[in-house]
Amino acid sequence: MIELGIFALTWQSLVMLGIGLLLIYLGISKNMEPLLLGPIGFAVILANLPLTGITGESGLLYVIYQQLIATGIVPLIIFLGIGTMTDFSPLLANPKTFLLGAAAQLGIFLALGLAIILGFDLNSAASIGIIGGADGPTAIYAATRLVADRPEIIAAVTVSAYSYMALVPIIQPPIIKALTTKKQRKIRMGTMRKVSDIEKIVFPIGVTIIVGLIVPSALPLVGMLMLGNLFRTSGVMDRLSDTGGNALMDIATIMLGLGVGFLMVGNTFIQLETLKILLLGVFAFAAATAGGTLFGQIYYKLSNGKINPMIGAAGVSAVPMASRVVQKMGQEEDPGSHLLMHAMGPNVAGVIGSATAAGILIGLLG
């Protein structure tokens, strides 16, 4: 006799169906990370309809999660795709902005501390802190390595990381405004030097070797990012660059959405801890923005007012949203100001910085 799913619905599964619909709504109607929130939202619905077996041990979502997400394969493939789409030229033209990308990682470690105060264990706190890196694949990769036995934390960290990335234009401006003066926000920055093709090719190889030697546990993330970037910069691997940045990344994104949706099952996801993680995520983003901006203030002083401190806020790695925020805020004060490329330096440095920070935490606690 066929069992009817409707009689097996619980209040938790109904709430999760609502959350699934909300994520789909935010993705489609509000254009918030639609490529990810769409599949996640749909997968949440799939995972929370009762008696389907789709999350069981031979079920589709279970297999996708266990084989592709828990192993770290999909986040790493996405990182390769990000590498094919990232232009490191602004960073190469102005390498000192690397340190702004480092300063913005302060959010990761401050959020870790706050999570400990709120009662999380060290590994969970480290996973939550990584949200401050503003980098979805890094957050998922780190969480699967640090709290493999706590799927509800992996799910909350993932949703938090991607949701807040879409909210960068809302979270960052008030913090940047609070930490800079109107005069500072008006500062125009000159044109950047042209970066040669050889520099662009040597960079991904050099970064891979250096990071691999200093923080070996960050190598999977940084290595894949740089491999993708080598595809882009070499000028002779266009087919690989195209596949890595388009078809392969799209496939990985679909798998990621389905795999994360699998984790969002009502009886484990609906907890007070999930709410705490979502709040800690906002704090992590805010602290990262503040860390970058305050370090930007040091650059402002050292350069005798030639560097606009706002570009430090772009050190959170949400590329290119954080740079666009800086550009927009600069133009609000001075319509002739063009800070976008200057902000892209710390922005792409933040991608390397957050991957390095994740690697350090995995190395220490994984």
Next chain:
Amino acid sequence: MTPLEVMIIGIGVVFITLSILTLATYLFGWIINKFFVQEKEDEKEKVAAIIAAIHARGGD
């Protein structure tokens, strides 16, 4: 390892790693531009000299 140790070591190693990357990027950028990209400029100068010579002979 205590949480405070993780926080201090973590942010410290991030800064050390990215500082080394900063120095390496400056160093390699300088070497590349000094010894490799220069050749292109030399070639440009050669092309300019040839064009000037053609003009001097009255050619177009």
